[in-house]
Amino acid sequence: MSLSVAIRHSFGNVTVDAAFDAPEGVTALFGRSGAGKTTVANAVAGLLRPQSGRIVLQGRVLLDSGRGVNLPPHHRRIGYVFQEGRLFPHLSVRGNLAYPGRFAGRRPPAAEFDRVVGMLGIGDLLDRQPQRLSGGEKQRVAIGRALLSAPEALLMDEPLAALDAARKEEILPYLEALRDEARIPILYVSHAMDEVARLATTLVLMSGGRVLRAGPAAELLADPELAPMIGLRDAGALLSGRLTRHHPDGLSEVAVSGGPLFLPHVAADPGTALRIRIEAQDIILSRNRPEGLSALNILPATVTAVHSGEGPGVMIQLRTGDEMLLARLTRRSAEALALVPGTPCHAVVKSVAVARGNVGRAKND
């Protein structure tokens, strides 16, 4: 199951020239405003006919400019979710959900309807009209409607951008479940790194109309050379772990390959697989194992790369267990500690530095 995209399109002197593969899971198209994300998404949706390109979904050719193939949007079998839910205002939630079935000439089987409604937690909303839904509820219905069209891929264009932080946090677990349960590629357009770090399994970094890098999200997010492009304040690597237990003082303990991590309470059962984003600016490095320190998380690590930019800062990549971390230090500190590839050290992370939104679910295998 995959979506393969290669397009080239010029708007006057601006050219978008992008190629990548989106396998099952969430492929995040990330980049600053004007990077070319919407152009790619529109070409995939069939809303823009690129001057040249080839787009193939599960072996079906959606676009092949060389052979004059360009399927219209409604024949592409792609479900769309946009920034605002775009629900039909005159239909109830149930009516909105049933709509794609009518459109495709079939109704989704009742079991499928119940499964999607259950997964998105919208069972209590079925008889409401869209104007009586919150922004987050509207988005969940919009996702449900897209899923019930039995799509072979989902395209989500900034689906959380119009929501405040609390509504975003409410909807992210549903998107995580979708990522891990729907066995289709999900193309997720966003310029918000917190969402991307939470959801992406594959990352396509775009800049100036081109794909700078594409690959597994955990690998790209731990690459110090890409940090300036991601944004130094947003840089941070992902750790995967398993919740081991909740402590009576409110901390949750998570086993990551480098050791135990103590985090502010994580609302999940022991055994749950998690992914944790540790922001590069929240790590302190020490050559010796620090003692008499308030921080609870001290992970033994080895420096694997040091990347200096133009400013006073450096990005240090570290291995802890079998995973990577990124730490942002001043050049002065890195020199004082003589940090070079191979240097053993300790990565110190304050528990409270790990924001709740940086702890998400991962696929349970």
Ligand SMILES: Nc1ncnc2c1ncn2[C@@H]1O[C@H](COP(=O)(O)OP(=O)(O)OP(=O)(O)O)[C@@H](O)[C@H]1O
């Ligand atoms: N219809 C158009 N006419 C002229 N230039 C365009 C048109 N659409 C897009 N562009 C240009 O193409 C480039 C890519 O735009 P695009 O909308 O794909 O970027 P984006 O990454 O989606 O940005 P944003 O996050 O702001 O939506 C930009 O330089 C933009 O100005």
